[in-house]
Structure formats: structure tokens, C-alpha cells
Amino acid sequence: MPTDWTPAALSDDIPAASAAPGQLGPHDLAIWRSASGRIAAWADRCPHRGMRLSHGYVRGERLSCIYHGWGYGEGGQCVRIPAHPELTPPEAIKVPVFRAVEASGVIWVAVEAPEAPPPEFPGFEAFRSLQVKAAPEALAGALGGSGLVVEAALGGATVVALIQPLRDGAVGLHLLAPEALGAAELDALSVAAEALRRRVEEGVTA
Amino acid sequence: MSETGAMRDHWYPVGMTKQLTEAGRDTLLMGEPIRVFRDGGQPQVSDGAGRALPVIDRFGHVWTSLGTPAKDLFTIPEADQPGRRLVDVGVCRVRCSPLRAVENFLDIAHFPFVHTDILGSEPHTEVERYEVEIRDDVDEVWATKVKFFQPQAAKSAEGGITTDYMYRVCAPTCSVLYKTCPPKPGEWDVIALFVQPLTETLCDVWPWMALYDDDAEMTDLIHFQQMIFVQDRSVLENQLPALLPLDPGMEIPTRADMTSIAYRRWLKRHGFTYGAQLVAA
Known part of the structure; x- marks a missing residue:
């Protein structure tokens, strides 16, 4: 069970009024952003019929399930059941909520709020996320470091690589690039990141 | 053997009669390999050991059972009315529990959200009270007086x-x-959902209809x-857990789900x- 912040997605990848799937250890997450920009990470399961909420839709400050339109607001509380518009949903209908905060363009999640805020990386900005089929140590090693936060040279730039352990033998690689990198340099970084992924994945299967 | 439980002695669709060839088709029924084929013009089904299984040819589909069905396959009397197509x-093929596939078929509240602007649309989302019963004489679940815009x-x-x-x-x-x-x-249009359980979390769904519609092209229907x-x-492929929970604490229904509640019961x-x-995993 992670007791610290885990990087789960990049802020730019979850625009206002959208939802996407994510992971935190054994938990499936629905990471979503309200119309006003608030980020949240909830259990990816509607309590009604088990549908993944990450397939749902956002209107205003609510996330609704795509199956029957049940709407959930603040704290995961069900606030609307379209089949019975006059009904006030019972308080028991609630989606489990995780902690979610944003720092340096990264969405960090946790089961319980860790004592310290997530790390900041001055001079860097979120660039791109990739999924790699490899163990966290193998990816960190290929980047020339160890642990889940690695400063590495990649594609001619110095980057911060945030490694997120995922289930089924995969990891999330969230890359932060130096601010004010030009388009050509960012392209080179992207190409290098994909080459790194291929190299690490081939190392796994070899 | 035991995991198929009481469902073993019931009939299941395993193919369309019209598509059946002598070479046949290999498929699964409740995890067991079976072969559906034609022999001397007649539909036949054999299990993995080559043993002949019972066969019924009805509603355009071939039906079989791994066990010993105590009663005949159900009938749909309306389907015999003249003039129906x-x-x-x-x-x-759906990667879901066969029971979840049936439960979804019994549900109208999802129409505005899943079949938007076809079978339903906002703001017409309300499900009015309807009637549900388990009819003991025929041992079927029935929902009647269901209405939806x-x-x-x-x-x-x-x-x-x-x-x-009406649902049955x-x-x-x-x-x-x-x-x-x-x-x-x-008159009523008749739409049936015949579900072949391949495994507990994989099924082949065979919809079948008996309609009064003289105009539409068959391919459009x-x-x-x-x-x-x-x-x-x-x-259906994104519900968690994949298996249909019969533990009442696992999922929270509302009044619109009366048919689903009766089906689970x-x-x-x-x-x-x-x-x-x-039980909850």
C-alpha cells in the first residue's frame, strides 16, 4: 500500500470536464477534472452496477456514470439518479475517494494524505507520459539511476523521470522536461523516450 | 462439473440453424468444448469426448444442454402469429458474464445514456413504477406495465x-x-436475447426478433x-466485478431496478x- 504520493497522470492529459482511468497500487482510479478545473481521484466503480466511472462524463462539478447517468459530487456523494429525478439519493451511495493534488504539472494521488506535499521540480515542466512493460528497477536502471524519481540525460536534455509502478508488469513513465525547450528539442526527447521504451521492453523479453 | 451447478440442466443457444454446415463449428458451452454440425440435414451437437448432446432446433437457433433438462425449451407463442418477420x-461476442448480459437487457434506465437519441434521451430519464413478479406456475420472471419515452x-x-x-x-x-x-x-414486437455462456466471463449473444414490419430491409433491421x-x-465489458454479484451488499439498486432485483433473486x-x-471477493 503506497503511503506516499504516487504520480498518476500529467495535468495536461486530463483537461477540464474530462475523466480518465488511472491506478494506485491495487486500486483502479477514475481521475477527473471538473468544469471549473478541480482535480479528483475516485474509485473507478459506480456503486450502482459496477460500471467504470472513468468512462463517465463531467458536467459542471459532477462526474456521472455513463451507464445510468448517476451523478456524483463533492466527496464522491451521489447527488442525482436520473431514473428518479425527484429522489434525494441516500447518503450511503458514495464513491470511495482518494487524495489528489497537482504539482509541477503532475497529478499526484495517495490513499491517505501523506504528511509532506508532493515534490516540486523548479525549472522543469510536465512533458509526456508513456507506459512501459518493465519492472520499475529495470526502467530506473536504463535511465542510469535508481528509485522512482530519476534525473537523467535523455535525447540531449536533462529530464526528471517519475516512475509509477503499475499492475501486470508495467510502469508509468512521467517525464518532466526543462522549461523553455524548443519544439525540435522536445521532438528529439520524444523520440529518445520511445527508443528507451523499446530498449527496456526488449531487455525484458530477451 | 459442480461449478456449472443447476444451470447445467438447462438449454442454451449454440449457433444459428441457417449457418450450420456439415463441417460444423467448434465452440464452448460453460467452459466445455462442443461441436455444432449438420448430419443428414439435422443439427447435431457433440461434446469434447464425441458424445451426442440433446438438440432442439427452435427460433432459428440450435439449442443444447450439457446435462439432462427436466423440461422442454420455452416457447414464444407470439412468434407463431402470421405476418411476423x-x-x-x-x-x-461479449467479454462479460452471461448473467450481466441478460440483466442489461432487462434494464430501461440506461437507454438515454447508452443508446442516446435512439432508445432514450435526456431529459426523459424517469422510470415510472412498474410491476414485477416471479410467476411460480411457469417459473419465469415477468415485468409488466413498463413505460419509457x-x-x-x-x-x-x-x-x-x-x-x-413487458419483459420475461x-x-x-x-x-x-x-x-x-x-x-x-x-400488437407487440418481440425481441429476444439468447445468451450462450462460453465461460463465466465470456458469452456469445444471439439476439432474435419477431416483428411486424413490412417495409424495412432485412439488413437494416x-x-x-x-x-x-x-x-x-x-x-458490459467494463463492469466490476465481471461476475454478477448476488450478494446484496455489493451493488446498490434503486426502484428502477426491480426487474434486475427479481432476476438476481x-x-x-x-x-x-x-x-x-x-460473496464479495
Whole structure:
């Protein structure tokens, strides 16, 4: 069970009024952003019929399930059941909520709020996320470091690589690039990141 | 053997009669390999050991059982009325519990969200009270007096109407619905969902229809129903857990789910648990 912040997605990848799937250890997450920009990470399961909420839709400050339109607001509380518009949903209908905060363009999640805020990386900005089929140590090693936060040279730039352990033998690689990198340099970084992924994945299967 | 439980002694669809060839088709029934083929013109089914299984050819489909069915396959008397067009829609493979596929078929509250602007549309989302019973004489679940506003209820519908529905669960993985028939007021269109349980979390769904519709092309009728089911599949393959929970604490129903509640109760009562989860994992 992670007791610290885990990087789960990049802020730019979850625009206002959208939802996407994510992971935190054994938990499936629905990471979503309200119309006003608030980020949240909830259990990816509607309590009604088990549908993944990450397939749902956002209107205003609510996330609704795509199956029957049940709407959930603040704290995961069900606030609307379209089949019975006059009904006030019972308080028991609630989606489990995780902690979610944003720092340096990264969405960090946790089961319980860790004592310290997530790390900041001055001079860097979120660039791109990739999924790699490899163990966290193998990816960190290929980047020339160890642990889940690695400063590495990649594609001619110095980057911060945030490694997120995922289930089924995969990891999330969230890359932060130096601010004010030009388009050509960012392209080179992207190409290098994909080459790194291929190299690490081939190392796994070899 | 034991995990198939009481569902073993029931009938299941395993193919469309019209598509059957002498070479046959290898498929699965409740995890066991079977072969469906034609021999001397007659549909036959054999199990993995080559043993002949019982066969019924009805509603355009071949039906079989791994066990010893105590009763005949159900009938759909309305389907024999003259003037109806019988439509074999074909097969749709879905990575879900066969019981979840049936439960979704019994549900109207999802129409505005999953079949948007076809079988339902906002703000017409309300499900009015309807009647549900388990009919002990025939041992079937019935829902009646179901009403829902639909923008395009059927291929033949023009503009929105309030559609009346009746639902019937007549076998563990089979349901028949009756709905308002736009071209022939006073009669019901019949749409059935026959589900072949391949495994507990994989099924082949064979929709079948008996409609009063003289105008539509057969391919359009098939495409309409296939489009509806492909929309259902996007939900069915993303429900957690994959197995249908029979533990009442696992999922929270509302009044609109009365048919689903009765279906789950009926499954539990009979020990129809292949594709179900009895206690929370």
C-alpha cells in the first residue's frame, strides 16, 4: 500500500470536464477534472452496477456514470439518479475517494494524505507520459539511476523521470522536461523516450 | 462439473440453424468444448469426448444442454402469429458474464445514456413504477406495465413515442421483451436475447426478433439491432466485478431496478450461479 504520493497522470492529459482511468497500487482510479478545473481521484466503480466511472462524463462539478447517468459530487456523494429525478439519493451511495493534488504539472494521488506535499521540480515542466512493460528497477536502471524519481540525460536534455509502478508488469513513465525547450528539442526527447521504451521492453523479453 | 451447478440442466443457444454446415463449428458451452454440425440435414451437437448432446432446433437457433433438462425449451407463442418477420440478428461476442448480459437487457434506465437519441434521451430519464413478479406456475420472471419515452423506438418508428414494454426471463440466460409495435397498434414486437455462456466471463449473444414490419430491409433491421448491442457491449465489458454479484451488499439498486432485483433473486433461489459471484471477493 503506497503511503506516499504516487504520480498518476500529467495535468495536461486530463483537461477540464474530462475523466480518465488511472491506478494506485491495487486500486483502479477514475481521475477527473471538473468544469471549473478541480482535480479528483475516485474509485473507478459506480456503486450502482459496477460500471467504470472513468468512462463517465463531467458536467459542471459532477462526474456521472455513463451507464445510468448517476451523478456524483463533492466527496464522491451521489447527488442525482436520473431514473428518479425527484429522489434525494441516500447518503450511503458514495464513491470511495482518494487524495489528489497537482504539482509541477503532475497529478499526484495517495490513499491517505501523506504528511509532506508532493515534490516540486523548479525549472522543469510536465512533458509526456508513456507506459512501459518493465519492472520499475529495470526502467530506473536504463535511465542510469535508481528509485522512482530519476534525473537523467535523455535525447540531449536533462529530464526528471517519475516512475509509477503499475499492475501486470508495467510502469508509468512521467517525464518532466526543462522549461523553455524548443519544439525540435522536445521532438528529439520524444523520440529518445520511445527508443528507451523499446530498449527496456526488449531487455525484458530477451 | 459442480461449478456449472443447476444451470447445467438447462438449454442454451449454440449457433444459428441457417449457418450450420456439415463441417460444423467448434465452440464452448460453460467452459466445455462442443461441436455444432449438420448430419443428414439435422443439427447435431457433440461434446469434447464425441458424445451426442440433446438438440432442439427452435427460433432459428440450435439449442443444447450439457446435462439432462427436466423440461422442454420455452416457447414464444407470439412468434407463431402470421405476418411476423423472424430476424436472426447474428452473433455478438461479449467479454462479460452471461448473467450481466441478460440483466442489461432487462434494464430501461440506461437507454438515454447508452443508446442516446435512439432508445432514450435526456431529459426523459424517469422510470415510472412498474410491476414485477416471479410467476411460480411457469417459473419465469415477468415485468409488466413498463413505460419509457423513446426518440426512435424501432427501425420503423418516426419521431418520439412513449413505448410500453413487458419483459420475461424464461431461462437462466434467455429473455424475451415485448414492446409497442409502431406500425401495428395493439400488437407487440418481440425481441429476444439468447445468451450462450462460453465461460463465466465470456458469452456469445444471439439476439432474435419477431416483428411486424413490412417495409424495412432485412439488413437494416439487423444493423439497427447490432448497433444497439454494440453500444451495450461498451458497458458490459467494463463492469466490476465481471461476475454478477448476488450478494446484496455489493451493488446498490434503486426502484428502477426491480426487474434486475427479481432476476438476481430468482437466480439465487435456483442456484443459477454460473457467471455469478455469491460473496464479495
